[in-house]
Amino acid sequence: MEWKKYYLDVVLVPLGFLITIGYHVWLWHKVRTQPSSTIIGINTHGRRSWVPAMLKDIEKKNILAVQTLRNMIMGSTLMATTSILLSAGLAAVISSTYSVKKPLNDAIYGAHSEFMVALKYVTLLTIFLFSFFCHTLSIRFFNQVSILICTPQDVMSSSIVVTPQYLTELLEKEPF
Numbered sequence: 001m002e003w004k005k006y007y008l009d010v011v012l013v014p015l016g017f018l019i020t021i022g023y024h025v026w027l028w029h030k031v032r033t034q035p036s037s038t039i040i041g042i043n044t045h046g047r048r049s050w051v052p053a054m055l056k057d058i059e060k061k062n063i064l065a066v067q068t069l070r071n072m073i074m075g076s077t078l079m080a081t082t083s084i085l086l087s088a089g090l091a092a093v094i095s096s097t098y099s100v101k102k103p104l105n106d107a108i109y110g111a112h113s114e115f116m117v118a119l120k121y122v123t124l125l126t127i128f129l130f131s132f133f134c135h136t137l138s139i140r141f142f143n144q145v146s147i148l149i150c151t152p153q154d155v156m157s158s159s160i161v162v163t164p165q166y167l168t169e170l171l172e173k174e175p176f
Contacts, residue, residue, distance in 0.1 A: 090124060
């Protein structure tokens, strides 16, 4: 009798992990072997060609470069804010003793024991917090690129020159 309560958890959780891992292995292989057939490869190629194009005529394109990077920062900020708000809301539900928790617990599939419900909530909370940290890290890299893309490129002004390759590497570090 106890087996039926955990049946969905025993089947769906490993199946979900296998599908997710299988998809990411397939995507990794596709990006390595045929990058132009994936959106990741197309975006990488676009970023690699965007940085030298912006640096080529930076006096005319500096506003465009900074505005584009600002828009990317705003997108990452929106996603980071959304994930931290969902984390805060989920934390409030977890710590709640009110009747608001009852309908949410009924919506959870599988086992309903205290430990299993807490484990499901904590797993979801961990995923949201990981998403927040990834988006925050991407904001950091975008800020670095937006500052460095408009630095003077002539050798006479400084001993260290910011190269397009370095800027492209920084732009590709975004964890999306």
